Amino acid sequence: MKTQTTQKQTSAKIVAAVSALIAAAATAGAHADTITIGNYTAIFQGISEATATVNGESATVLQIDLDAPGISFTTSPLCSGCTASTGANVVTKQTAGQFLTSTGVAVAIDANQYTNNDGKPTPTPENGLQVSNGTLVNPDLSGYEALLIAQNNQTVFATGGSVSSLTGVQNAIAGQQGLILSSGTNTNVTDNQSANRAGVGISQNGQYMYLVEVSGAQISSEANLFYDLGAYNAVNLNGGGSAELDISNGKGGATTLNNSGTKDIGADLGIYAAPLAPVPVPPALMLLGSGLLGLVGFGRRQRSI
Numbered sequence: 342m343k344t345q346t347t348q349k350q351t352s353a354k355i356v357a358a359v360s361a362l363i364a365a366a367a368t369a370g371a372h373a374d375t376i377t378i379g380n381y382t383a384i385f386q387g388i389s390e391a392t393a394t395v396n397g398e399s400a401t402v403l404q405i406d407l408d409a410p411g412i413s414f415t416t417s418p419l420c421s422g423c424t425a426s427t428g429a430n431v432v433t434k435q436t437a438g439q440f441l442t443s444t445g446v447a448v449a450i451d452a453n454q455y456t457n458n459d460g461k462p463t464p465t466p467e468n469g470l471q472v473s474n475g476t477l478v479n480p481d482l483s484g485y486e487a488l489l490i491a492q493n494n495q496t497v498f499a500t501g502g503s504v505s506s507l508t509g510v511q512n513a514i515a516g517q518q519g520l521i522l523s524s525g526t527n528t529n530v531t532d533n534q535s536a537n538r539a540g541v542g543i544s545q546n547g548q549y550m551y552l553v554e555v556s557g558a559q560i561s562s563e564a565n566l567f568y569d570l571g572a573y574n575a576v577n578l579n580g581g582g583s584a585e586l587d588i589s590n591g592k593g594g595a596t597t598l599n600n601s602g603t604k605d606i607g608a609d610l611g612i613y614a615a616p617l618a619p620v621p622v623p624p625a626l627m628l629l630g631s632g633l634l635g636l637v638g639f640g641r642r643q644r645s646i
Contacts, residue, residue: 372568376569378393378569381404388405388447395566396562398535398555401586403448403553406549407548412613413613416514418476419432425479425480431464432607433465435605436604437586441588441595448611449587450554450585452516452608453469453485453514453515454607469514470501471514472510484519487504490510498543498576500519514578516541517579517580521560521575522574525545525568529564530560531560532559532560535559536580537555537582537602538558539579539584545573553566554599554601579606582602583606
């Protein structure tokens with residue numbers, strides 16, 4: 342009797358173990374991408390950079406602390422003489438690097454999908470909501486998820502075509518495929534091609550924004566990268582030769598990250614941030630330096646006698 346009971350317990354344990362393995366396999370199958378993320382390094386006050394890989398392809402990640410002092414946003418403004426109207430020319434095309442240097446932001450990433458691809462710095466229509474410093478640049482449009490940013494850096498994603506009021510919205514940009522990560526779940530958007538991807542995600546508590554630029558990835562893989570970073574919601578902003586992420590080089594120019602594209606594009610999101618504070622020299626080290634200088638002077642005096 343005891344033997345039969347023991348056998349039943351053993352069988353139950355085996356069944357439980359197999360079930361656990363099956364569940365683990367199912368979970369792994371839902372996130373089949375191989376993703377690595379390096380350590381963050383502060384590059385501006387409130388902004389840190391990390392390198393990553395997605396299935397062997399390189400990626401750059403910027404983490405922005407939206408609560409950090411000095412963090413604020415801007416987007417490409419309405420072009421001179423243009424009207425914020427669907428299908429009309431609304432912004433003058435430029436690369437993210439050109440946008441960065443012209444505005445003085447610390448970080449720039451391309452945003453709304455544009456329609457004029459003539460390769461010239463001419464005005465272009467674009468798709469999806471865009472607001473620049475409180476001014477409407479392009480109307481809301483169904484199918485283009487919008488990231489709304491308030492003056493206090495509070496952010497929210499809104500379904501394209503659902504934004505009924507822009508009260509309190511200081512800046513806004515739009516993605517191309519709706520949410521690729523929704524409430525922490527990959528929505529499995531597929532386009533059956535690998536390309537450079539630029540995107541933005543927000544953490545669940547709203548404190549952190551993540552900007553990514555990844556080479557040769559499908560959109561679903563980009564979503565999994567955002568998930569591993571800690572984003573709760575995310576959109577793909579642009580792809581191919583338009584995907585670009587730049588940071589200020591501190592000398593009035595731009596540094597392009599992760600071999601991004603350099604096409605003239607329709608819209609950019611820019612982030613202002615203060616430079617890193619200089620590292621103070623410890624008092625003990627200052628005293629040591631003063632002492633060494635004193636010894637050098639003493640030695641010189643001795644030789645001069």
